Amino acid sequence: MPDPGLIPPKGHILPRTFYARPTLTVARELLGARLVRLLDGQRLSGIITETEAYIGEEDLGCHARAGRTKRTAVMYGPPGHAYVYFTYGMHWCLNVVTEREGFPAAVLIRAIRPIEGIEVIAARRKGRDTDGPAKLTQALGITGTENGLDLCTQASGLWIEAGEPVPDEAVTTGPRVGLNNVPEPWKSIPWRFRVQESAWRADPD
DNA sequence: AGCACGATGCTCT
DNA sequence: GAGCATCGTGCTT
Numbered sequence: 001m002p003d004p005g006l007i008p009p010k011g012h013i014l015p016r017t018f019y020a021r022p023t024l025t026v027a028r029e030l031l032g033a034r035l036v037r038l039l040d041g042q043r044l045s046g047i048i049t050e051t052e053a054y055i056g057e058e059d060l061g062c063h064a065r066a067g068r069t070k071r072t073a074v075m076y077g078p079p080g081h082a083y084v085y086f087t088y089g090m091h092w093c094l095n096v097v098t099e100r101e102g103f104p105a106a107v108l109i110r111a112i113r114p115i116e117g118i119e120v121i122a123a124r125r126k127g128r129d130t131d132g133p134a135k136l137t138q139a140l141g142i143t144g145t146e147n148g149l150d151l152c153t154q155a156s157g158l159w160i161e162a163g164e165p166v167p168d169e170a171v172t173t174g175p176r177v178g179l180n181n182v183p184e185p186w187k188s189i190p191w192r193f194r195v196q197e198s199a200w201r202a203d204p205d
Numbered sequence: 206a207g208c209a210c211g212a213t214g215c216t217c218t
Numbered sequence: 219g220a221g222c223a224t225c226g227t228g229c230t231t
Contacts, residue, residue, distance in 0.1 A: 087214095
């Protein structure tokens with residue numbers, strides 16, 4: 001088994017300055033980027049094809065609507081870190097913290113298209129897809145252990161690399177998913193970003 | 206292809 | 219105690 005520290009990143013690791021910007025910008029630009037997970041010394045990765053923005057305590061769809069709690073503490077921290085939360089009694093979801101320290105905001109990664117470690121991902125998913133926030137964390141072995149990790153260093157075993165930009169024509173927006181009891185305008189505000197895979201496909205490697 | 210439902214336990218009121 | 223940023227199954231069209 002190779003020393004994980006000796007495996008060079010294939011692409012450019014997105015720096016903290018990428019995340020330290022408006023959350024909607026980050027959510028849009030994460031489309032087409034490559035989410036990389038080092039698991040048992042092996043690179044697993046996928047192209048990000050769906051994201052959602054959660055922005056501040058005013059956003060009643062955001063976990064930070066209740067203010068700073070044990071769960072939301074990471075969102076109040078510096079940008080470029082992983083916010084991983086547990087939900088529905090069995091699922092983990094991965095977010096990346098955005099904006100500035102002290103302001104709670106994050107982007108939920110909702111779907112990836114597997115690129116590296118296809119066999120491992122297929123086995124972990126029992127052949128099912130990776131087009132859901134809890135599906136991709138299961139595929140990549142991401143749980144509460146990864147909460148708070150710095151995504152700007154390879155040492156975390158979890159990071160995001162720059163990818164091929166996705167043109168606007170291939171991106172659709174819409175309301176965020178699953179906010180059934182959230183009041184307007186937050187319930188319907190179009191902070192969900194999706195790649196139409198029929199309209200765009202990145203060159204894998 | 207679409208909808209209804211149960212699983213399962215943490216978080217905050 | 220209620221609700222949850224979900225998923226997979228099974229049943230209906």
